[in-house]
Amino acid sequence: MQHLKSFVAVSGLVALFVAGCGGSGVPLDKLTDAKATVRAAQEAGAQGTPQAALHLKMANDELASAQKALDDKDNDRARLLLNQAQADADLSLALARGTAEKQQAEEAQAKIDGLLKQSQ
Amino acid sequence: MKISTIAAVTGLLAASACASTTPTPELVNARTAYDRARTDPTASLVPDSVLSAKQALDKAEQVHEKDPQSDAERSYAYVAQRRAELALALGDNAKQKQQADAAVAHYSELQDKLRANAQAQLGAERSQVSQLGSALVQTQNGLAAEKDARKAAEARAQRAMESLNKIAAVKEEARGMVITLSGQVLFVTGKSELLPAAQDQLDQVAKALKDQGEIKPMVVEGYTDSVGSDAANLTLSKNRAEAVRSYLVSKGIPSDKISAVGKGKANPVASNDTPDGRANNRRVEIVVSGANAPANGSDMSGK
Numbered sequence: 001m002q003h004l005k006s007f008v009a010v011s012g013l014v015a016l017f018v019a020g021c022g023g024s025g026v027p028l029d030k031l032t033d034a035k036a037t038v039r040a041a042q043e044a045g046a047q048g049t050p051q052a053a054l055h056l057k058m059a060n061d062e063l064a065s066a067q068k069a070l071d072d073k074d075n076d077r078a079r080l081l082l083n084q085a086q087a088d089a090d091l092s093l094a095l096a097r098g099t100a101e102k103q104q105a106e107e108a109q110a111k112i113d114g115l116l117k118q119s120q
Numbered sequence: 121m122k123i124s125t126i127a128a129v130t131g132l133l134a135a136s137a138c139a140s141t142t143p144t145p146e147l148v149n150a151r152t153a154y155d156r157a158r159t160d161p162t163a164s165l166v167p168d169s170v171l172s173a174k175q176a177l178d179k180a181e182q183v184h185e186k187d188p189q190s191d192a193e194r195s196y197a198y199v200a201q202r203r204a205e206l207a208l209a210l211g212d213n214a215k216q217k218q219q220a221d222a223a224v225a226h227y228s229e230l231q232d233k234l235r236a237n238a239q240a241q242l243g244a245e246r247s248q249v250s251q252l253g254s255a256l257v258q259t260q261n262g263l264a265a266e267k268d269a270r271k272a273a274e275a276r277a278q279r280a281m282e283s284l285n286k287i288a289a290v291k292e293e294a295r296g297m298v299i300t301l302s303g304q305v306l307f308v309t310g311k312s313e314l315l316p317a318a319q320d321q322l323d324q325v326a327k328a329l330k331d332q333g334e335i336k337p338m339v340v341e342g343y344t345d346s347v348g349s350d351a352a353n354l355t356l357s358k359n360r361a362e363a364v365r366s367y368l369v370s371k372g373i374p375s376d377k378i379s380a381v382g383k384g385k386a387n388p389v390a391s392n393d394t395p396d397g398r399a400n401n402r403r404v405e406i407v408v409s410g411a412n413a414p415a416n417g418s419d420m421s422g423k
Binding site for chain 1: 176191192195196198199202203205206209210212213216217219220223224226227230231234237
């Protein structure tokens with residue numbers, strides 16, 4: 001019994017150690033980065049574009065799941081979810097910016113059309 | 121027991137080998153997405169993003185080899201799919217940006233061109249206006265010069281008239297302007313040669329006549345008093361008139377504009393009974409036909 005107890009304790013320590021070595025610590029950097037990118041996507045107007053809004057929602061869901069995994073001390077799962085949250089947030093940001101750029105291009109073209117009409 | 125263990129292990133191995141060839145749907149999607157990113161012409165505008173999509177897919181493939189059908193494979197494949205989609209989105213953005221930049225450049229180019237056109241038009245209109253303006257100024261100058269010239273001519277005529285008035289009696293009559301010169305001043309009694317003093321006076325008369333502007337036809341008429349024979353008086357008056365005419369011609373009055381006649385004792389201007397009257401009758405008159413005398417001019421005789 002005593003042996004078994006100490007075996008479990010040692011196993012636990014080894015598991016923790018291995019987790020630490022394999023980069024399985026609490027992925028706080030990934031959490032911070034993903035949250036920051038989500039904020040950036042929101043500021044870029046992701047809510048206003050369907051595709052960007054979809055990936056923003058996915059990122060937020062993944063962030064929530066990752067947070068839950070962290071609460072459950074499941075760092076590996078949290079790490080995977082944070083990777084996904086980051087990927088969705090990046091995509092949402094790019095799509096939101098694309099919409100803004102498209103608007104600018106359209107505005108420039110409208111100005112050209114206006115000038116051409118004016119000059120006729 | 122041993123055999124069953126071996127069989128179980130073999131079965132597991134076989135299952136895992138089989139599993140390793142069956143990718144998760146996520147990995148299939150990731151491969152498809154990466155293929156699109158790799159071949160998309162707009163994604164080629166962002167090679168870094170395509171490369172990072174490839175690295176994400178490689179990572180998913182590694183996990184798939186090592187740990188097939190796992191949550192990790194699914195997760196890495198999911199990320200790889202998003203990376204490929206990101207490359208496509210960024211490529212699209214780059215293309216949009218190129219188009220926007222081109223549109224902005226085109227816009228400012230167009231604006232410059234329109235501005236240049238407008239300025240050229242404005243310049244043309246301005247130069248037209250300034251041409252009209254300078255033409256107007258020229259016309260005005262011309263009018264002013266003409267007016268000045270007329271004023272000067274009038275002033276000269278006026279001065280000529282005034283100077284004539286100083287040296288001779290000038291009268292406006294029906295036959296024209298009559299300039300009366302006293303015979304006493306012009307000639308020695310009984311002679312028809314001009315005295316030096318007379319020449320000064322005739323110089324001024326010639327100058328005044330020329331200053332009138334256009335020189336009008338004129339007649340020099342010689343008169344005597346009633347003393348002596350009519351024939352002698354006629355001859356003397358004719359000679360004296362000729363002497364005055366010759367002198368005036370020598371001073372620039374055109375000879376075809378001036379003639380001379382002797383009138384003898386005709387048309388006395390005063391009584392021949394008194395010495396003063398006779399002196400007034402001995403005279404030379406220059407009759408300028410149609411001379412434009414001043415409008416008021418009934419009797420211009422001054423001194």
